[in-house]
Amino acid sequence: MSARDVMITGIGMVSSLGEGTDAHWQALTAEKPTPVLDCERFSPYLIHPLPGIDWGLQIPKRGDQRQMETWQRLGTYTAGLALDDAGVKDDEALVASMDMIVAAGGGERDQAVDQGILDAAMTRNDHDILLNEKLTTELRPTLFLAQLSNLLAGNISIVHKVTGSSRTFMGEEGAGISAIETAAARIRSGQSSHILVGAAFQTEHPDMLLAYELAGYLSRGDWTPVWQREKAEGGGVITGSGAAFLVLESREHAEKRGRKAYAAIGPVVSERVRRSRADLAEALTGMLESLPPRDGTIMTLSGASGAHAATAAEKQALSTAPGFAIRGFSSLTGHLKEAQFPFAIALAALAIERGHPYPVFDAENEQPLEGAPETVLATAIGYNLFEGMGLVTKA
């Protein structure tokens, strides 16, 4: 135990399964956890849509809500849940000195304007002039701000007054991994005492699907758990809208204000495996071996995306090494991109706090586990690039 242990004292989470820790715990420990799917809107692709959200509960000003598109609203809302959960929301001094790292992609483009340009381009050849003509007259001026990656953090500052510092990391799952890893390292070294860290992903926009499908990563056809998608048509990924934000504090900082923590973040390891040359499963085995030794089998909240190669490699690494009982949570939430690792950490912390493991989400590929989890592994192996994993331990 150290005064600078990294404690998780607040969790905000949203996915198709609901909003908040209780809703997720109930949905994921149900006798038969079932996914919430929308098979129509973006057919032939399935998505896990957002639940109904009363944005005003965390973003009281209508004006603020109007300045954001759904992605920023989702992140700002979920950050508010985490701050509430940690009991810091109304402590002005505490949020004003709070650091922040957000893992972000980009916001939503104006679908109607873009479609108008695509259609008009079919009948004329001066495309560059067409772009100038349409974009100068049809774009809503403030939409740019709703698209900028760092403006999710910007909106969190405005709405929740988190202003100690504000950093936005980009780069799909890797951004979420680095966000958690950097936040934990800053607390452990005394560079920060309390940090808000997290990410949001809003998949319900054609561009968000396009970013995967340009390389054929999306799954088509019926829903199956992430471990069973090799035979399904397409690339294996089913996406979801969702977000996870954590309030991390040094043990000393949390104790001083009398906060009980869900769990602590242990060692986090990250990698950039050269997948075109190296064997990914072997590299992941190496990462698993670099974690401190543990007794018995630990639950593993896997952020496997379903993408064929990465998912098979992760499965192989986790089943070859002894002692990992996998739970592929994305079977039920969909792939949350930048939010994948923060979400895995949140679920791991939640199970430790509740004192129960999650049941299997895929009986054919996951092993049951008994007893209160004391150490849980969280992973996020990028569908395309970047790998990370970390241990979450009892507070």
Added chain:
Amino acid sequence: MKTTDSFGRPVVVVTGMGVVTSLGQGKADNWSALTSGRSGIHPITRFPIDHLATTIAGTVDFLPSSDKGASALTYQLADLAAEEAIAEAGIPTDDFTGPLFLAAPPVELDWHDRLALYASAKEEDGFRNLLANARRRRERDYFDASQFGTIADRLADKFGTRGLPITLSTACASGATAIQLGVEAIRRGECDRALAIGADGSATAEALIRFSLLSALSTQNERPEKASKPFSKDRDGFVLAEGSGALVLESLESALARGAEILGVMRGCGEKADDFHRTRSKPDGSPAIAAVQAALSDAGMSDSEIAYINAHGTSTPENDKMEHLSLSTVFGERMREIPISSNKSMIGHTLSAAGAVEAVFSLMTMRESVIPPTINYDNPDPAIELDVVPNRKREADITSVLSNSFGFGGQNTCLVMAREPV
């Protein structure tokens, strides 16, 4: 020499620097242009300017990737700056073995690719047609260019940096944040050296239009080289520009051990977010003030020790006024006498790259004992009383610099650099 600072942390020095702007490639060309007061701002030729209110920019037009889209150009800019920096540091250019922190613009599928994809077959309606064509064609290049992690992944591959590279955006403060992340990693003892790069090649028509719609850009198109006029009364917006800056950050201990030349010291970094508005600063300037003070305090220095300020100085009515207010609050009466100049008067606003580009120029200012001027200072703003080093370079013995970076979304990051280790 003491290799830890007054807080007991490893001293972080700079052992390699590289830069590309519209003024040229490499430190030598840039420095000679910058100190002779030459502007890199020119009429836009990359795309048609029909319907545009602003028709000038500081684009980098002389590279093979200059017409290949934002992602390709940003990569090449980062690559060239990093290569120059690593070579100067005397480290093998394929085996850097420290982490990479890359400040880069958010990426999107290029319009030309989007149009080509949509038109390649018309089997379905609307977005389904785009997705169907994507599925069928599997254009790996389109995919790579629209992934946020690609540029850093390729740089990591080429230069042999260690671990998962971090790509970040804090808008116009990004370059400074990349440096700050590197400094922090070395101070934590995670590494002996880090590669910090800020690169931005995203001056597309759409980017220009987006800033234009927010009324952020100068529309003084008639004389492009005169458009960026920080701290002048008739300033009317910034000039969109491209560029890159790279710095090899290293612990003093490691630099001394391998006999590397020390180009300067990263004394302190400070930041403070603004919760006032998405594009405007809090009227009392308190977040910028706090960022400057945080950088000074992180450097273990008092405001009286700052000899020169490399301004954010964008040439927007709002920024320059706010920067003056904040600095006057921190430095008091002395602010009238501290030389402060804006590189942006010549290179324009290189956005995600600015903090890194200007850190390189700040370090060169100390090394060369020459302050690059603020050009186009013909009509001073009477409300902003500053020694902006008007129009002509100035020889001066500068031992420490404050460099400011402020951005949309309430981003404020400041760096304090020194010429020599204490």
